[in-house]
Amino acid sequence: MSRTVSAGMARLTWVMGLVFAFGYAALVVVAADRLMLWLEGRGHVNWRRTGRKPLAGVPRVRLEVLLDDMPPSG
Template sequence: MEIVVVFLFIAIVLFSADRLLLLLESRGHVNWRRTGRRDLSAEPTANLDSLLEDPDRGPVRRP
Protein backbone atom coordinates (compact mmCIF):
# COMPACT_ATOMS: atom_id res chain seq x y z
CA MET A 1 0.00 0.00 0.00
CA GLU A 2 2.89 2.35 0.72
CA ILE A 3 4.18 1.96 -2.84
CA VAL A 4 0.82 3.18 -4.17
CA VAL A 5 1.05 6.25 -1.97
CA VAL A 6 4.61 6.91 -3.17
CA PHE A 7 3.60 6.64 -6.84
CA LEU A 8 0.57 8.84 -6.24
CA PHE A 9 2.75 11.45 -4.54
CA ILE A 10 5.27 11.36 -7.43
CA ALA A 11 2.45 11.75 -9.96
CA ILE A 12 1.03 14.76 -8.07
CA VAL A 13 4.47 16.40 -7.86
CA LEU A 14 5.14 15.88 -11.58
CA PHE A 15 1.68 17.16 -12.55
CA SER A 16 2.11 20.24 -10.34
CA ALA A 17 5.55 20.96 -11.78
CA ASP A 18 4.15 20.66 -15.32
CA ARG A 19 1.31 23.07 -14.55
CA LEU A 20 3.74 25.53 -12.94
CA LEU A 21 6.04 25.43 -15.96
CA LEU A 22 3.05 25.95 -18.30
CA LEU A 23 2.04 28.98 -16.24
CA LEU A 24 5.56 30.39 -16.44
CA GLU A 25 5.60 29.70 -20.18
CA SER A 26 2.34 31.61 -20.70
CA ARG A 27 3.97 34.61 -19.02
CA GLY A 28 7.06 34.35 -21.22
CA HIS A 29 9.59 33.23 -18.62
CA VAL A 30 10.48 29.76 -19.94
CA ASN A 31 9.95 27.57 -23.00
CA TRP A 32 8.32 24.35 -21.86
CA ARG A 33 5.86 22.43 -24.06
CA ARG A 34 3.74 24.84 -26.07
CA THR A 35 6.48 26.78 -27.84
CA GLY A 36 9.01 25.02 -30.01
CA ARG A 37 12.68 25.71 -30.39
CA ARG A 38 13.80 28.87 -32.15
CA ASP A 39 15.29 28.53 -35.60
CA LEU A 40 18.82 29.77 -34.93
CA SER A 41 19.60 30.10 -38.62
CA ALA A 42 16.98 32.88 -38.81
CA GLU A 43 18.45 34.81 -35.88
CA PRO A 44 20.67 37.83 -36.58
CA THR A 45 24.38 37.16 -36.33
CA ALA A 46 27.39 39.36 -35.66
CA ASN A 47 30.87 38.68 -36.92
CA LEU A 48 33.66 38.73 -34.37
CA ASP A 49 35.54 41.32 -36.43
CA SER A 50 32.65 43.76 -36.27
CA LEU A 51 32.51 43.38 -32.49
CA LEU A 52 36.22 44.15 -32.08
CA GLU A 53 36.52 47.17 -34.35
CA ASP A 54 36.45 50.68 -32.96
CA PRO A 55 33.65 52.69 -34.64
CA ASP A 56 35.77 55.88 -34.59
CA ARG A 57 39.08 54.52 -35.91
CA GLY A 58 38.12 51.47 -37.94
CA PRO A 59 39.42 47.95 -37.43
CA VAL A 60 41.98 47.31 -34.70
CA ARG A 61 45.31 46.08 -36.10
CA ARG A 62 47.42 43.87 -33.92
CA PRO A 63 50.99 42.81 -34.69
Protein backbone atom coordinates in the same frame (compact mmCIF):
# COMPACT_ATOMS: atom_id res chain seq x y z
CA MET B 1 -4.55 -16.44 14.76
CA SER B 2 -2.40 -13.54 15.87
CA ARG B 3 0.33 -14.51 13.44
CA THR B 4 -2.07 -14.45 10.45
CA VAL B 5 -3.34 -11.00 11.37
CA SER B 6 0.23 -9.74 11.72
CA ALA B 7 1.21 -11.05 8.27
CA GLY B 8 -1.92 -9.54 6.75
CA MET B 9 -1.17 -6.16 8.33
CA ALA B 10 2.42 -6.28 7.07
CA ARG B 11 1.20 -6.96 3.54
CA LEU B 12 -1.35 -4.16 3.80
CA THR B 13 1.31 -1.76 5.06
CA TRP B 14 3.60 -2.69 2.16
CA VAL B 15 0.83 -2.17 -0.41
CA MET B 16 -0.17 1.16 1.14
CA GLY B 17 3.47 2.26 0.97
CA LEU B 18 3.54 1.52 -2.76
CA VAL B 19 0.25 3.32 -3.31
CA PHE B 20 1.55 6.33 -1.40
CA ALA B 21 4.85 6.35 -3.35
CA PHE B 22 3.17 6.18 -6.77
CA GLY B 23 0.60 8.77 -5.74
CA TYR B 24 3.30 11.12 -4.51
CA ALA B 25 5.31 10.68 -7.73
CA ALA B 26 2.23 11.44 -9.84
CA LEU B 27 1.50 14.51 -7.73
CA VAL B 28 5.04 15.83 -8.23
CA VAL B 29 4.88 15.32 -12.01
CA VAL B 30 1.48 17.01 -12.32
CA ALA B 31 2.57 19.91 -10.09
CA ALA B 32 5.75 20.42 -12.15
CA ASP B 33 3.71 20.42 -15.36
CA ARG B 34 1.26 22.97 -13.95
CA LEU B 35 4.16 25.15 -12.75
CA MET B 36 5.78 25.08 -16.21
CA LEU B 37 2.46 25.99 -17.86
CA TRP B 38 2.00 28.88 -15.42
CA LEU B 39 5.54 30.15 -16.03
CA GLU B 40 5.04 29.83 -19.78
CA GLY B 41 1.80 31.79 -19.57
CA ARG B 42 3.59 34.62 -17.78
CA GLY B 43 6.36 34.68 -20.39
CA HIS B 44 9.17 33.29 -18.25
CA VAL B 45 9.75 30.17 -20.35
CA ASN B 46 8.68 29.33 -23.90
CA TRP B 47 10.09 25.90 -24.61
CA ARG B 48 6.78 24.20 -25.46
CA ARG B 49 5.59 26.66 -28.08
CA THR B 50 8.85 27.33 -29.88
CA GLY B 51 10.23 23.82 -30.07
CA ARG B 52 13.86 23.18 -30.87
CA LYS B 53 16.06 25.78 -32.49
CA PRO B 54 17.13 25.00 -36.05
CA LEU B 55 20.76 23.97 -36.14
CA ALA B 56 21.22 24.56 -39.88
CA GLY B 57 22.50 28.11 -39.33
CA VAL B 58 24.98 27.13 -36.63
CA PRO B 59 28.54 26.67 -37.93
CA ARG B 60 29.98 23.21 -37.44
CA VAL B 61 33.35 22.64 -35.81
CA ARG B 62 35.22 19.40 -36.22
CA LEU B 63 37.05 17.85 -33.28
CA GLU B 64 40.33 17.66 -35.20
CA VAL B 65 40.35 21.43 -35.67
CA LEU B 66 39.81 21.99 -31.97
CA LEU B 67 42.58 19.56 -31.03
CA ASP B 68 45.09 21.13 -33.46
CA ASP B 69 45.09 24.35 -31.41
CA MET B 70 46.01 22.57 -28.18
CA PRO B 71 49.66 22.52 -27.06
CA PRO B 72 51.26 19.08 -26.89
CA SER B 73 50.91 17.40 -23.52
CA GLY B 74 53.79 15.87 -21.70
